[in-house]
Amino acid sequence: MTCVAGLGVSGTAVAKVLAGRGERVVVVEAVQGERQLAAASELAGHGVEVRFGAKELPRGVTRLVTTGWAPHHPLVAAAVEAGVEVVGEVELAWRLRPEHAAPWLALTGTNGKTTVVRMLTAMLLAAGRKAVAVGNVGLPVVQAVGEPYDVLAVELSSxxxxxxxxxxxxxxAILNLAPDHLDWHGSMEEYTAAKARLYERAGTVIYNADDPAVARLAAPYRGAVGFTLRVPRPGQLGVVEDLLVDRAFVADPVEAAEELATLDDVRPFAPHNVANALAAAALARSVGVPSEAVRQGLRDFVPDPHRMTHVERVAEVDYVDDSKATNPHAAAAALSAYPSIVWIAGGQLKGADVEELVRQAAPRLRGAVLLGVDRGRIAEALARHAPNVPVVDIADQDTGVMDRVVTEAARLATPGDTVLLSPAGASLDMFANYPARGEAFARAVRGLGRRT
Structure with missing residues (x-):
C-alpha cells in the first residue's frame, strides 16, 4: 500500500495515477478545508481513502510519497524509522516513465526558475516540439509522463x-544559489547539497558561470556548459555587445559562435533576465533547438505576473510590481535594474540577511517605505548603509495598508523615479500570498492614478 502525504495538486495527481495502476492508496492530510474535502470526494470515486488529521503512518504502508513535506515532519520521520521507502512525486514520476519516454530538461535555483522554464517551453514550442512546463509549475510531473510529449521542461524546488x-x-541547470528555505533544510549546506543532487546523473550539466557557488558545484563535471553575462569562453553561452551568443552547442566552440538573439528580445529587460534567457537557451540547445527558435521563443514568452511588472506611470513616475521577490537575492536583481528607486520592502525575511542587499542598493535609493513583520531589520540596514535616504515606517497591518504605502511612496518620488515593490520577504504575515500582495499594490497604484 502507498501512502501519499498531502492533498494538494501534486498529491491528488499521484493518488489518481497510482489508483489507476491498480494500487491501493491512502492519502493523509492535516487540513480539512473546503478544497480538501472536495478533493477527497473526487478521490473516493477512484477508490482512494483520505484520512484527515492522521498523526501516525497507516498500517500496511510500504511506500510514502511526499509532495514537499520536510524530513523532520513526524509522519515522514516515522516512515524512515520504520524502514518505509520515502520518495517524492518527481522521483515517482521518473520511475513511472514509459519506454522511450520524452527527455527531461530540468532546472533549479533560488530565483528565476519559473521564468526560465516558461522561456524554455516557448523555445521548444517555437522549434515545433510538443513540450510542456511541469514540476514546481504547471502540470504535475507524474501526470505529464503518461502523455505523448516530445520534451518535458521540468522546474524543480530543493x-x-x-x-x-x-x-x-x-x-x-542550476541558475543561482542564495540562502532560502533554511527552516526546511536546516542549513545553507544542506540546501546547497539538495540543489547539487540535480547534477549527479544529468547528461549535460549547465551552470551559472557568474555565480561562484554554482560554478563550484559544476566544476567536477567534464563538459559542463556555463552561461554568463560576459563574453563567453568556449563551452559557454554569453553576451557580445548586444547579442546573446552560443559557444557551446556549435561545431567548433573554439573558433565559432552562433548568434541566438539580441538583448531587445529579452523582456522585461534586466541583467538577471538576460541570464535567465541564456539558461533557457542552453537547455533548449542541448536538445538541438535551432537559434531562430531560441529567438522566437524569447519573443513569444509572456512573463508571469508580479515579476517586474510595469503597473502604471503616474506623474512621470513608474510603478513596478515585483511582489514575487520573496527573498533578498530576488530583490537585488530588481533593484539593480533601475537607476533611481523608491523602494517598498518588508514582510517575512525567514532569517535571511539584508545587509549586503541594502549596501549594494543604497546608491540607487531615493526613498523607502517599509511594511511587514521584519521591516525593522531593513530599517536598521538602511540606517547603516543609506543614512540620508528618507524612510517611512508603516506599522499598520489592516487590509487598506497598501493604499497608505503607495501614497507615501508617491510623496517621496520625483519625475524619473521608479516606485518598486520588491519586498525581499514573504507575504504571509499580511497577505494570503505574494500575488495578493502584488494585486493590492496594483490596485493602490491605479487608485493613485485616478486621484492625480
Whole structure:
C-alpha cells in the first residue's frame, strides 16, 4: 500500500495515477478545508481513502510519497524509522516513465526558475516540439509522463530534488544559489547539497558561470556548459555587445559562435533576465533547438505576473510590481535594474540577511517605505548603509495598508523615479500570498492614478 502525504495538486495527481495502476492508496492530510474535502470526494470515486488529521503512518504502508513535506515532519520521520521507502512525486514520476519516454530538461535555483522554464517551453514550442512546463509549475510531473510529449521542461524546488534519488535528466541547470528555505533544510549546506543532487546523473550539466557557488558545484563535471553575462569562453553561452551568443552547442566552440538573439528580445529587460534567457537557451540547445527558435521563443514568452511588472506611470513616475521577490537575492536583481528607486520592502525575511542587499542598493535609493513583520531589520540596514535616504515606517497591518504605502511612496518620488515593490520577504504575515500582495499594490497604484 502507498501512502501519499498531502492533498494538494501534486498529491491528488499521484493518488489518481497510482489508483489507476491498480494500487491501493491512502492519502493523509492535516487540513480539512473546503478544497480538501472536495478533493477527497473526487478521490473516493477512484477508490482512494483520505484520512484527515492522521498523526501516525497507516498500517500496511510500504511506500510514502511526499509532495514537499520536510524530513523532520513526524509522519515522514516515522516512515524512515520504520524502514518505509520515502520518495517524492518527481522521483515517482521518473520511475513511472514509459519506454522511450520524452527527455527531461530540468532546472533549479533560488530565483528565476519559473521564468526560465516558461522561456524554455516557448523555445521548444517555437522549434515545433510538443513540450510542456511541469514540476514546481504547471502540470504535475507524474501526470505529464503518461502523455505523448516530445520534451518535458521540468522546474524543480530543493524540496523535490531532496526526495529524488534516481533522477537522470537529459540536461540539468542550476541558475543561482542564495540562502532560502533554511527552516526546511536546516542549513545553507544542506540546501546547497539538495540543489547539487540535480547534477549527479544529468547528461549535460549547465551552470551559472557568474555565480561562484554554482560554478563550484559544476566544476567536477567534464563538459559542463556555463552561461554568463560576459563574453563567453568556449563551452559557454554569453553576451557580445548586444547579442546573446552560443559557444557551446556549435561545431567548433573554439573558433565559432552562433548568434541566438539580441538583448531587445529579452523582456522585461534586466541583467538577471538576460541570464535567465541564456539558461533557457542552453537547455533548449542541448536538445538541438535551432537559434531562430531560441529567438522566437524569447519573443513569444509572456512573463508571469508580479515579476517586474510595469503597473502604471503616474506623474512621470513608474510603478513596478515585483511582489514575487520573496527573498533578498530576488530583490537585488530588481533593484539593480533601475537607476533611481523608491523602494517598498518588508514582510517575512525567514532569517535571511539584508545587509549586503541594502549596501549594494543604497546608491540607487531615493526613498523607502517599509511594511511587514521584519521591516525593522531593513530599517536598521538602511540606517547603516543609506543614512540620508528618507524612510517611512508603516506599522499598520489592516487590509487598506497598501493604499497608505503607495501614497507615501508617491510623496517621496520625483519625475524619473521608479516606485518598486520588491519586498525581499514573504507575504504571509499580511497577505494570503505574494500575488495578493502584488494585486493590492496594483490596485493602490491605479487608485493613485485616478486621484492625480
Amino acid at each position: 524540496f523535490q530534488i531532496h526526495w529524488s534519488s534516481s533522477l537522470a535528466p537529459h540536461a540539468a
